[in-house]
Amino acid sequence: MASLQCSPVYKTFIRQLSTQHRTFRNITAVHTPVLHKSFSSSSRIMTAEKILNGRNMNSQVRKAEYAVRGELAIRSETLKTELAKGAKLPFKRVVGCNIGNPQALDQKPITFFRQVASLVEYPELLKDENAEAAAKFYPSDAIARAKLLLKNIGSVGAYSHSQGIPHIRESVAKFISERDGYPADPSKIFLTQGASAGVQLTLEMIISHNKVGVMIPIPQYPLYTATLAVLDANPVPYYLDESKQWGLTSKELQRAYDESEKMGIETRALVIINPGNPTGQCLAEDNMKEIIEFCSKNKVILLADEVYQTNIYRPEDRPFHSFKKVLKSMGPKYEGFEMISYHSISKGMIGECGRRGGYFECEGLDDEVMEQIYKISSISLCPNVQGQIMVDLMVSPPKKGDPSYPLYKKEYDAIYNSLIERAAILEKTFNSLEGCTCNSADGAMYLFPQIRLPKKAIEAAKAVGKEPDHFYCMAMLESTGVCMVAGSGFGQVEGTAHFRSTFLPQPELFDDFCSGIKNFHADFMNKYRE
């Protein structure tokens, strides 16, 4: 790991990305069965004459890569379809550990949230004459909340305010101020269709030419590199130190900034993912102060991806601090500091990914930029209203004394405790594997172990034109049905190999899941042992 600080990160990184790019082009054959049949097979002969084709289409779009739903995920979908059709495979189920999608792995939704969502869809249930019958299914606080929301919304079928329903933005502001102990302003909050949409929208504001740089951690969540590719901007990679529990130093930030400056890059923003994805680290308060100082000194906007803020597994040692709170605690010297923080309903103990809901809060942004964010939001009309409602429920869940509180607390704690437990079991499993080391997760939903693969495996990967970690993950998928994402999709120090796995498989299947990985790994290592 020592060589990390002086590695030619930029070139390595770009090379890694372009390898992924080539990889993506090979997926057609694998990809299409999911979509029922081959794209345009009837007109394949005409491909060369098409008005729009791979050569003249938007080349920035082509450059973008998103490994979380890339070749491995597409292959796993195909295997799932084959299993459903009765194919004989070496496993009975496909386990999607490639994406933090808890409800796809049978995590039950929070009952209260769904009761409210169900009621707002069908207001007939809220009529006085139906009160008695509705009470069989819906507790009084769910009914009251649904009524309050509809009073403020009108109908879930109407376009809302483009920035998000004012009542819900007020709920979010209240949540933030209670969380941080500092005021929050509903006019600076934008509701979004998931945090991803917020990140895409705000990066679009920031990128004004092709020399703009945005600092991203390596490893990173590939939404960032994909979005920067589409916008024709430059990722400025800074490296997290695996040997120090994926630690982050301002020295490394400065190195990355300075190197990119020498290359003529105008670095405008810094992305911090806290808790980390894929790394799971949770930043200490002092470290966060350093980061804020770095941004302030170098005139860089802080983009704080805080979607895992409630997925905190060592709350005594490593509690979550929001960047907003840390910033405000640093006093008037940092007044006017420019920052955006993102949150989502897809993570935490909620896991309502499919609804696409989230928000971002702007701090210290220029007035005109704020107007432009509003305008650009208005072109897409509004975030979907059910997603907005789930944001309201996330930031304002049942409270002690409410009829739904005991069930809410029980469901929430059960998911939380089980995540801690499963994270520990999986970490132990990974650390027991030959040549594998794995940091523990302070937070988030992932582990990102390093694997040291035998030379013969690396050669076998090269022979089929794949990254070694991708080759390993594909072998695991074909053998066990477990779908993970190769480390090369997130970026990693050159010459190392990693993979990302969620710890979301069902508790009752977790032992089988872990022993399946152990057996596969032993077989794989034996097969390629020198």
Added chain:
Amino acid sequence: MASLQCSPVYKTFIRQLSTQHRTFRNITAVHTPVLHKSFSSSSRIMTAEKILNGRNMNSQVRKAEYAVRGELAIRSETLKTELAKGAKLPFKRVVGCNIGNPQALDQKPITFFRQVASLVEYPELLKDENAEAAAKFYPSDAIARAKLLLKNIGSVGAYSHSQGIPHIRESVAKFISERDGYPADPSKIFLTQGASAGVQLTLEMIISHNKVGVMIPIPQYPLYTATLAVLDANPVPYYLDESKQWGLTSKELQRAYDESEKMGIETRALVIINPGNPTGQCLAEDNMKEIIEFCSKNKVILLADEVYQTNIYRPEDRPFHSFKKVLKSMGPKYEGFEMISYHSISKGMIGECGRRGGYFECEGLDDEVMEQIYKISSISLCPNVQGQIMVDLMVSPPKKGDPSYPLYKKEYDAIYNSLIERAAILEKTFNSLEGCTCNSADGAMYLFPQIRLPKKAIEAAKAVGKEPDHFYCMAMLESTGVCMVAGSGFGQVEGTAHFRSTFLPQPELFDDFCSGIKNFHADFMNKYRE
């Protein structure tokens, strides 16, 4: 109208857009109350030093304009807030005719659709032991549909396939093939968060450099100019002929194409909005064949915005034909023709705008382009699942013999008949106004009358730096509470003035609504009479 064909459309159009651009910058004072308070007022003194500001942000974003939610809409929100606080204004309610948002004007949703949406949110209701109690609220076919959907989806809280749930894409394909009499392929259908998201995504694929042109009608729906501005592409305007019921000729298409070619523009796509927005015209089959021939001859991809396909008010004279059907009827000569068509749950008799759902179907696109559309969709993970479910319900509503059919039919017909009625009343109102002429609506949700304003009104508008039609609409809003959109937001022949109004206000308020407009118009004309 005669001068239309040879007017220097390009320059005029760009000038009009840049006027709108200047206009947008003036909205701050009006805009902010909606958002509770002024943006960043505490840090206003620091604006000049901001890292990101109006001068260095993405200039393409700044250029984009979207009048439907522009200054007039923002002012109407402010007035609504003031009314709610008890302010004394010359009207009792604000009527939002600026946007096709039926449920915001109390149009009731289709009951069956909401029943299914409510059930999938809270599957507890579907359990056998609750069957009897659930039957009080939910008919058996709603329960069966919800069960079928959940069997295919799992949970509405899980990310789905990035292209959309396969089962729902199959429903859409079945709908298209039954509508057109030609097969449709689920692998070529992408579910989206409303048609707007589909338009944005596909234009992003097409625009690869800043000389690419996309033909758009004038008047147009401003999503197109806004998206082209963000993508740094060139709108290539072709004019609809107001004197011929907003007719469209291939001669005018060719003129627009040729003029842009002379200016070095590479025109790659043609947008047709049918039925028209804001114009309401519905294309005849022969006219559509001409358009397809034009595209084929000039190597232009057809982008068919068909979101108003069920809003057809003269079904005998002017039935809706899909471009897909017309294309297929033209035989093997046009095999491989490249086309994308868009549909939405926000319009028709459904009006479920707030859920953000829709789809597009690709025809004849290059295989690699299809893969890239899939990849770019996967970066945003998936369209929201409730929106996808509403697409399923739209394309597969209750059928004759189903328990819910009689109510569905009754609700659907009531909305449809009332839209026809209100369109006719409003058209008559507009045509009764001094200096105003209005084509009737074959389809869609809008009328787009032309007003000939007195010179003194035009001068008064100029004095405050506004377009005359904007000035007129603002006066109407301040006087009546009715919010329309000025024609300059859609584009119009230079020197003419129009506005767009939906005919969605509630039937029971419609007479008041029309007489309010009449009184206002008479007063306005008297005030500015020469």
